[in-house]
Amino acid sequence: MPTDLCHYRDRPLALIGRSIARRPVAHGFIVVAVLGAVFCSIGVQYGVKRLVDSLTGGPAGDPWPAYLLLVGFIAGDNLLWRAGGWIASSVFVRVTGDLRSDLFRHLTGHAPAYFADRLPGALTGRITAASNAVYQMETMFAWNVLPPCVATFGAIGFLASVNGTMAACVAAAAGLVMAAMLYGSAAGAPLHGAFADAAAKVDGEMVDVVGNMQLVRTFGAIGREHRRFDGAVADEMRARSRSLRYLETLRTAHALTVVAGTLALLAWAILLWRAGRASPGDVVLVCTLGLAVLSATRDLAVALVDVAQHFARLAEALRLLLSPHEMRDHPQASALVARGARMTFENVAFAYPGGAQVFEGFSLDIAPGQRVGLAGPSGGGKSTLAALAQRMYPLRQGRILIDGHDIAHATEDSLRAAIAFVPQDTALLNRTLMENIRYGRPDASDEEVWAAARAARCGGFIERLPAGLDTIVGDRGVKLSGGQRQRIAIARAFLKNAPLLIFDEATSALDGASEEAIRGAMETLMAGRTVIMIAHRIATLRAFDRILVLQSGRLVEDGAPDQLMARDGLYRRLVRDEIDRLNEKQSAA
Numbered sequence: 021m022p023t024d025l026c027h028y029r030d031r032p033l034a035l036i037g038r039s040i041a042r043r044p045v046a047h048g049f050i051v052v053a054v055l056g057a058v059f060c061s062i063g064v065q066y067g068v069k070r071l072v073d074s075l076t077g078g079p080a081g082d083p084w085p086a087y088l089l090l091v092g093f094i095a096g097d098n099l100l101w102r103a104g105g106w107i108a109s110s111v112f113v114r115v116t117g118d119l120r121s122d123l124f125r126h127l128t129g130h131a132p133a134y135f136a137d138r139l140p141g142a143l144t145g146r147i148t149a150a151s152n153a154v155y156q157m158e159t160m161f162a163w164n165v166l167p168p169c170v171a172t173f174g175a176i177g178f179l180a181s182v183n184g185t186m187a188a189c190v191a192a193a194a195g196l197v198m199a200a201m202l203y204g205s206a207a208g209a210p211l212h213g214a215f216a217d218a219a220a221k222v223d224g225e226m227v228d229v230v231g232n233m234q235l236v237r238t239f240g241a242i243g244r245e246h247r248r249f250d251g252a253v254a255d256e257m258r259a260r261s262r263s264l265r266y267l268e269t270l271r272t273a274h275a276l277t278v279v280a281g282t283l284a285l286l287a288w289a290i291l292l293w294r295a296g297r298a299s300p301g302d303v304v305l306v307c308t309l310g311l312a313v314l315s316a317t318r319d320l321a322v323a324l325v326d327v328a329q330h331f332a333r334l335a336e337a338l339r340l341l342l343s344p345h346e347m348r349d350h351p352q353a354s355a356l357v358a359r360g361a362r363m364t365f366e367n368v369a370f371a372y373p374g375g376a377q378v379f380e381g382f383s384l385d386i387a388p389g390q391r392v393g394l395a396g397p398s399g400g401g402k403s404t405l406a407a408l409a410q411r412m413y414p415l416r417q418g419r420i421l422i423d424g425h426d427i428a429h430a431t432e433d434s435l436r437a438a439i440a441f442v443p444q445d446t447a448l449l450n451r452t453l454m455e456n457i458r459y460g461r462p463d464a465s466d467e468e469v470w471a472a473a474r475a476a477r478c479g480g481f482i483e484r485l486p487a488g489l490d491t492i493v494g495d496r497g498v499k500l501s502g503g504q505r506q507r508i509a510i511a512r513a514f515l516k517n518a519p520l521l522i523f524d525e526a527t528s529a530l531d532g533a534s535e536e537a538i539r540g541a542m543e544t545l546m547a548g549r550t551v552i553m554i555a556h557r558i559a560t561l562r563a564f565d566r567i568l569v570l571q572s573g574r575l576v577e578d579g580a581p582d583q584l585m586a587r588d589g590l591y592r593r594l595v596r597d598e599i600d601r602l603n604e605k606q607s608a609a
């Protein structure tokens with residue numbers, strides 16, 4: 021069974037088949053129970069005919085065999101449905117759970133570029149929609165599609181015992197009605213698909229706004245957001261109404277066909293009875309079975325139409341979620357064993373997907389244990405360089421090596437283990453502080469977590485929190501200050517103990533006192549490791565071994581801070597600008 025879900029991107033039915041194949045016995049039981057139950061419920065009509073015939077056959081007729089047959093069918097009809105229901109209540113739920121987990125695993129394997137282009141809410145909403153759609157389709161198939169199909173064949177079989185021609189006519193009519201309904205359901209797929217798209221868009225908009233409530237409020241944009249949302253909801257309502265009106269048209273056409281068919285069948289049975297070619301029981305059977313067949317095609321039509329809608333939702337979700345991973349491990353990938361962590365960029369060319377070229381023929385060598393600061397104007401490529409060093413995006417050309425190992429040929433896990441990254445905007449999960457710090461090394465003991473927290477100067481504020489390390493930090497860490505969040509990120513890096521450290525201006529949110537407090541901790545953390553630090557405040561880089569000044573993706577200066585200060589270059593201008601800004605601030609204060 022392929023583990024790569026991409027195979028199923030345009031094959032929703034195959035994906036459902038895969039889920040069924042994982043639990044064949046339980047699914048088999050459900051089908052058998054449903055088939056048995058439907059057979060019994062048709063059999064009930066036949067039992068009634070036998071009873072009517074034995075009761076109208078005169079006092080000599082023995083009604084008890086017919087009675088027993090009828091009771092047997094009634095018991096089977098009721099109990100087999102429930103047996104199927106019990107099994108389904110666990111197996112269908114598991115199928116849904118498996119699918120959710122599989123889709124989540126696939127989603128989290130995508131590279132950052134994938135997430136940059138899509139709304140998080142729309143993605144998570146699609147996982148829920150896809151697993152619900154599969155659940156609904158399994159349920160509908162078991163209770164609403166399979167039964168009417170079997171009922172139709174069973175009823176036609178019983179009808180054949182009364183009149184072969186009549187059975188053939190009913191079979192032909194039922195076949196035609198079903199074919200027409202199937203065709204109609206398939207033809208409506210684009211309408212249902214449009215509704216699925218519009219519904220997913222509404223989900224995405226909701227999550228985007230709720231996740232950015234502070235921004236929305238700060239800019240007094242609540243009214244604007246309401247109007248934008250109303251627009252998305254109006255689109256969804258229009259698409260849904262179109263889809264439902266189409267379904268109603270199909271159902272109405274079906275209802276008219278059923279009325280005409282029933283009238284004709286009944287009249288035919290009465291004529292046969294008057295001609296002495298059918299018993300009263302036969303007329304009853306024709307009435308009940310004919311109606312059963314025609315209403316079975318109605319149930320089937322309704323179910324098929326619903327299934328078509330769920331199918332459209334599933335297909336739409338799979339198309340979005342199951343695109344191939346952009347950054348999968350190379351087939352010959354091997355574990356990277358970083359020792360001193362020398363980092364080398366060889367003739368690197370890179371552009372963001374759909375974006376302009378950021379690097380072209382870029383080369384750089386960072387010696388093991390060297391502390392390198394990245395400086396330069398905004399948009400120069402500092403964050404991009406840090407992202408490429410972590411293999412967040414594929415290169416257009418060239419190689420990036422750690423200790424001589426091309427990172428494109430390193431296993432993802434070994435690469436992540438070699439690098440500790442402290443981002444500018446510290447991401448925290450809505451879990452406890454303990455869990456957030458331990459993210460750096462899941463097997464760390466409580467004592468090690470505490471040691472890392474103290475080393476990053478987090479001890480003081482954590483001890484003042486009512487629940488200490490067990491405090492839940494809130495969505496993205498909203499319950500902590502920016503500086504506290506950054507110190508947690510540094511604690512994480514302490515715990516990870518990787519040979520290569522990448523900081524994206526980790527101290528930008530710290531006030532002077534906090535920065536001083538943490539400087540010593542960072543010194544300890546950096547000792548003996550290769551460090552790349554993106555710094556917008558150049559003062560942070562004073563004690564670094566080497567400064568790289570990036571401008572428009574080019575390395576315009578490279579050297580020790582003192583050397584660069586001695587030159588009349590961009591670095592010196594940036595330092596002077598910073599000093600001027602600080603002086604202006606101080607005189608304004």
Ligand SMILES: Nc1ncnc2c1ncn2[C@@H]1O[C@H](COP(=O)(O)OP(=O)(O)OP(=O)(O)O)[C@@H](O)[C@H]1O
Nearest residue numbers: 136372373375378397398399400401402403404405
């Ligand atoms: N996800 C992205 N998709 C497309 N283009 C991007 C993306 N991220 C950055 N860029 C572009 O790449 C170029 C380099 O950006 P980068 O963020 O690396 O600069 P930077 O030097 O870190 O800037 P800053 O100092 O403002 O953080 C910029 O032109 C930017 O617009």
